[in-house]
Amino acid sequence: MKALTCVVGWHKWVRRSTPDGTRYLRCSRCGKDGDGNRPHPLAGGA
Numbered sequence: 001m002k003a004l005t006c007v008v009g010w011h012k013w014v015r016r017s018t019p020d021g022t023r024y025l026r027c028s029r030c031g032k033d034g035d036g037n038r039p040h041p042l043a044g045g046a
């Protein structure tokens with residue numbers, strides 16, 4: 001069961017990186033991958 005915050009689209013993004021150095025965002029609660037192009041949900045983005 002997903003956390004309610006994830007259901008409503010409020011994920012807990014954490015910075016991750018692949019072994020080749022590509023950085024991306026992943027939700028630490030549900031495991032969703034972020035595209036890295038959207039404003040950080042906790043940074044005041046719409």
Ligand SMILES: [Zn+2]
Pocket residue numbers: 005006010011012027028029030031032
């Ligand atoms: Zn999530």
